[in-house]
Amino acid sequence: MQEIHQQINHWYQRNARDLPWRRPGVSGWAVMVSEFMLQQTPVVRVLPVWEQWMHRWPRPQDLAAEPLSEALKAWGRLGYPRRAMRLHAAAIEITTQYNGEVPETEQQLRALPGVGEYTAAAIACFAYGQRTVVVDTNIRRVHARLFGGMALPEPNPRASEFARAKQVQPEEHSSANLWNISVMELGALICTARSPKCDACPVYEHCAWIKAGQPAPHYAPKGQAWKGTDRQVRGAMMAILRAHEEPVLRETFLTDLALQGHGDYIALHKLDAPLEQRERALAGLLSDGLALAEEAGIRLPS
DNA sequence: GAGCCGTGGGG
DNA sequence: TCCCCAAGGCT
Numbered sequence: 001m002q003e004i005h006q007q008i009n010h011w012y013q014r015n016a017r018d019l020p021w022r023r024p025g026v027s028g029w030a031v032m033v034s035e036f037m038l039q040q041t042p043v044v045r046v047l048p049v050w051e052q053w054m055h056r057w058p059r060p061q062d063l064a065a066e067p068l069s070e071a072l073k074a075w076g077r078l079g080y081p082r083r084a085m086r087l088h089a090a091a092i093e094i095t096t097q098y099n100g101e102v103p104e105t106e107q108q109l110r111a112l113p114g115v116g117e118y119t120a121a122a123i124a125c126f127a128y129g130q131r132t133v134v135v136d137t138n139i140r141r142v143h144a145r146l147f148g149g150m151a152l153p154e155p156n157p158r159a160s161e162f163a164r165a166k167q168v169q170p171e172e173h174s175s176a177n178l179w180n181i182s183v184m185e186l187g188a189l190i191c192t193a194r195s196p197k198c199d200a201c202p203v204y205e206h207c208a209w210i211k212a213g214q215p216a217p218h219y220a221p222k223g224q225a226w227k228g229t230d231r232q233v234r235g236a237m238m239a240i241l242r243a244h245e246e247p248v249l250r251e252t253f254l255t256d257l258a259l260q261g262h263g264d265y266i267a268l269h270k271l272d273a274p275l276e277q278r279e280r281a282l283a284g285l286l287s288d289g290l291a292l293a294e295e296a297g298i299r300l301p302s
Numbered sequence: 303g304a305g306c307c308g309t310g311g312g313g
Numbered sequence: 314t315c316c317c318c319a320a321g322g323c324t
Contacts, residue, residue, distance in 0.1 A: 038320040045310075045319090079308035079319095086322080116322045126320095136320045156303070157321095184320065193318065194313065221317065224306085235308055 138187025
């Protein structure tokens with residue numbers, strides 16, 4: 001196991017990407033912002049938004065002083081705008097409860113909105129050098145192959161994966177700390193979900209999946225419906241709202257939505273009917289989707 | 303615990 | 314073209 005530790009950690013030191021949130025001296029806030037943006041969004045799309053975000057709001061209190069609408073608009077097209085809402089709310093908590101300093105313990109981090117098991121462990125490790133057990137989708141996949149002999153991990157994380165992740169960590173503190181980011185990077189660059197670059201893998205000789213003859217995945221991906229769903233229309237709604245500095249008039253909103261090809265949806269759900277006449281399902285859609293804008297002060301006139 | 307929450311690029 | 318996938322979190 002020590003040989004695997006050394007090979008992967010050494011590989012990282014020679015092949016890691018030069019990402020701005022990894023540079024020496026970056027703040028806990030800088031790391032935290034990157035972790036929020038990287039939740040289900042690829043690095044290349046996060047990079048420019050992160051740069052602008054950190055330039056505009058270099059400290060939690062800078063973001064906390066702004067209305068939510070500014071955070072949502074600055075979030076742009078990263079997707080899952082709820083993350084921007086949670087980051088804004090977290091910035092307020094950090095400002096009021098922690099005097100503007102991103103907390104360092106996993107327990108404190110875990111209590112912040114938008115911070116789950118992974119993000120708490122990642123911030124504590126990457127920003128504060130703590131020895132934590134980081135388990136993300138990359139690490140899960142590397143472990144599943146290297147130690148489990150499987151093509152892919154289970155669709156949903158299991159408790160046994162956290163136990164194994166802790167088990168396979170190096171003993172020594174700094175090595176364990178480096179191990180987290182090294183395995184993650186290996187999964188992102190070499191041990192990828194599709195077409196892994198096994199010929200460039202530093203631990204090819206140790207890989208249980210290779211030894212097993214690279215068996216195929218034992219399950220088929222589910223896939224999420226998109227076309228024709230409320231979710232698709234909600235995305236269109238947010239795009240319209242982001243594009244306006246001021247609250248959007250109902251007529252403008254409906255016209256823009258129709259121009260984006262959702263005229264049938266407007267008719268089907270009576271979006272152009274008075275608020276009181278809307279069906280309960282529509283009210284649910286609006287409260288779910290437009291809550292983002294409502295709370296931000298960019299709203300439809302009632 | 304399964305399903306939902308946006309968006310765009312690569313295979 | 315279509316569909317999988319991306320440093321998850323929340324209910």
